[in-house]
Amino acid sequence: MAVPFFVVGSSFFVRKKTSQDSTYQNKYLKNYVKTYLVWSAIFIPYGLFYFFSLSLPTALLPIGLLVALLYTGICYHL
Numbered sequence: 001m002a003v004p005f006f007v008v009g010s011s012f013f014v015r016k017k018t019s020q021d022s023t024y025q026n027k028y029l030k031n032y033v034k035t036y037l038v039w040s041a042i043f044i045p046y047g048l049f050y051f052f053s054l055s056l057p058t059a060l061l062p063i064g065l066l067v068a069l070l071y072t073g074i075c076y077h078l
Contacts, residue, residue: 014028040069044065047065047068048065051064051065051068
């Protein structure tokens with residue numbers, strides 16, 4: 001329930017601010033991506049620990065990190 005509410009609520013406020021300042025949406029997205037990447041970098045050691053506990057082949061580690069960063073998040077709550 002919280003995630004859909006966050007998406008709808010933040011979309012409403014971003015759209016409202018964008019009508020006042022046409023560059024606000026780009027600023028918001030850049031800040032959002034930057035924050036996501038910083039927190040993903042902080043949780044990379046946890047993600048690596050999880051990957052190594054799965055006993056995956058080492059060759060799949062870069063692909064797994066890429067999928068974790070772009071699709072699932074390095075940690076589930078991101």
